[in-house]
Amino acid sequence: MAPVVALLLGAMPAVAEEAPPGASSCFGCHSPTREGATIPSLRGRDPAEVAAAMRAFRDGTRPATVMDRLARGFTEAESLAISAWVVR
């Protein structure tokens, strides 16, 4: 079975991968594709930069309207996983 699976996988288009906890909700505001958006896209960013922003929002050291309230719902480990996923 395994070689057959590998063969099929190679021929198939990439499909969505499940998001780590919390990450998919980010797209409710941060569109990865919409042009001209005020709320910035996260696609293509450095995940470390996104994680640092989340940390600063969580700590209250970066001014925010709503991101401070949201970032406080996540641990550093959760924020890192989210950051790695949302930039793809």
Add this chain to the structure above:
Amino acid sequence: MKVARRALIGLLSAPALAQGAAQIVVIGGGFGGASCARALRRHGLAVTLVEPNATYTACPFSNAVIAGLRPMERQRFGYGALRAQGIVVVHQAATGIDTTGRRVTLSGGSVLSYDRLVLSPGIALRFDALPGYDEAAASVMPHAWQAGAQTELLRSQLEAMEDGGTVVMAIPANPYRCPPGPYERASLIAYYLKTRKPRSKLLVLDAKDAFSKQRLFEAAWAALYPGLLEYVPLSAGGRATGVDVAARAVITDFGNHEGAVVNVIPPQRAGAIAQIAGAADRSGWCPIDPVSFESKLVPRVHVIGDAAIAGAMPKSAFAANAQARVCADAIAVLLRGAAVPEPRLLNTCYSLVAPGYGISVAGVYRPAEGLLADIPGAGGTSPLDAPASFRAAEAGYAEDWFETITADAFG
């Protein structure tokens, strides 16, 4: 062998799915259903969306339409992008669900088989709950709580009203669609009256004493609409016990309140198909597993959006979209026979109290004791003492959010 085969199903492209693949049926083409269909399709699954209307009319920002601040056209969305993505969109009503045989019957008589069914039916207005307020009454005293013709009726009634008239609003007890929505509507109607018909009054009758973003709304009302907007909570006799259609009045225990324009937001329950599926409990809403959004009453049926009992998560478009994504991921995991990991979900709800003056409430949620619970220390409302620039920024983010969420749901 079985697991391996299931693993493949999630990876196949649409043409390859023609035979033997998992079939997902989504009922309801609003923010929850359309978003979920698209997310399921991104997982490579075969998805059929059942939605009777060819055009969706969005509720968020419809209060701005009522106040004359926004054209109705901006609320309307089609399903062309879903079709282009490979989703089969059927503009019929689902009339029956056989949850044992896993089949959905459509109004045209055809039958759809499913491996997993997603219900995102939104709300049904309860025309049996408030004496006198039936469907015919809604053509005189609009609810405007499902956007469309009702939104335009309330708008035209406000336009036709003479300066000096009284507008009456009746707001239900919890739970109902969009917890801060009635107060945003009160704010924007007050704005319309202040700027266009300044001798008029707005009387807001509420069946409860506490509501979403209350301190922010009340501070804004005191600053912007003193003497114009009068708020009557439950404890001061604000609960509507019925309506008198002929007199165009809302009845309370403390007297009748006649209005030149009367907006009655009646009690609600999950959309009718939820009852038909057996997914709604005696409350009228649908209990769900907060990890997978699978019904606690009917296996292989998932319920998202306003119809679901989601604990601390409000009935909002943002929440429906967030739940749609988590539900789609859960279905993809279940189809390959794996355990669904515990999710986290967000909500952010903006309200306008005047043009350029936005406020918000946000939350972060996790499954706890069979419901979705607030993560302590996170979420909450905009600060009470924020400067005008902060309110202006949130008003701008509200508009931007609407553009993004509608682009995600409808393309």
